[in-house]
Amino acid sequence: MSLRGLGVDPRCRCIETESRRIGKHIESVELFPPNSHCKDTEIIATLKITGKEICLDPTAPWVKKVIEKIIANKAP
Amino acid sequence: MSLRGLGVDPRCRCIETESRRIGKHIESVELFPPNSHCKDTEIIATLKITGKEICLDPTAPWVKKVIEKIIANKAP
Numbered sequence: 322m323s324l325r326g327l328g329v330d331p332r333c334r335c336i337e338t339e340s341r342r343i344g345k346h347i348e349s350v351e352l353f354p355p356n357s358h359c360k361d362t363e364i365i366a367t368l369k370i371t372g373k374e375i376c377l378d379p380t381a382p383w384v385k386k387v388i389e390k391i392i393a394n395k396a397p
Numbered sequence: 398m399s400l401r402g403l404g405v406d407p408r409c410r411c412i413e414t415e416s417r418r419i420g421k422h423i424e425s426v427e428l429f430p431p432n433s434h435c436k437d438t439e440i441i442a443t444l445k446i447t448g449k450e451i452c453l454d455p456t457a458p459w460v461k462k463v464i465e466k467i468i469a470n471k472a473p
Contacts, residue, residue, distance in 0.1 A: 351427045354467045362470045379468050388468060391430045392455050394438045 331358035334365060335376035343368070343375065344387040344397040350377070352388075364388075407434035410441060411452035419444070419451065420463040420473040426453070428464075440464075 334353065346368045353363040364377040364384060377384045387397040410429065422444045429439040440453040440460060453460045463473040 347430070348432075349427055349429045351425055352464065352467045353425045354423070354472045355470060356424075356472070362467050364468075379470065385468060388428065388464065391428045391438050392440075392461060392464060394431060394455065396430045396432070 333359035333361070333363060335363045338376045338378040338381075339366075340378070340381075342383045344383065344390075346370075347387065347397050348372070350388060350391065350397075409435035409437070409439060411439045414452045414454040414457075415442075416454070416457075418459045420459065420466075422446075423463065423473050424448070426464060426467065426473075 343366070347366045348369040349367045351365045351367070353359070353365070355362055362379045364379050366375045366377050367373070368375060377387075379385075390397050419442070423442045424445045425443045427441045427443070429435070429441070431438055438455045440455050442451045442453050443449070444451060453463075455461075466473050
């Protein structure tokens, strides 16, 4: 779940992360480096069709693989 | 330069990419995998302070390093 747009900035955007491997449903992925509002990197995926925003765990191997695939010019 | 929000979707968003190493100015990075509108991955960085959106080259080693740093929970 992402708190983005709910008027709770400046804080961390993610309160929980998705554990299921939802790579195939991802339309885009946004990466937020650590900053003064949130000490940990946050990754928010936007899903195809629904446009729903889902927080991903930056430490999960499958999330790293999804990002590596995208950088390598492949669909996740 | 990013064409996002200019009403030209669905097409590729980027018409040129930034060659300078602007990692330290990056607030967030958005990754768009290849899809039916654009055959190549696109990476759009949002800059601190100005909020300006800048397209990055997914094949540039410095861009890959910026993303790796963010995933590793470090500021780019």
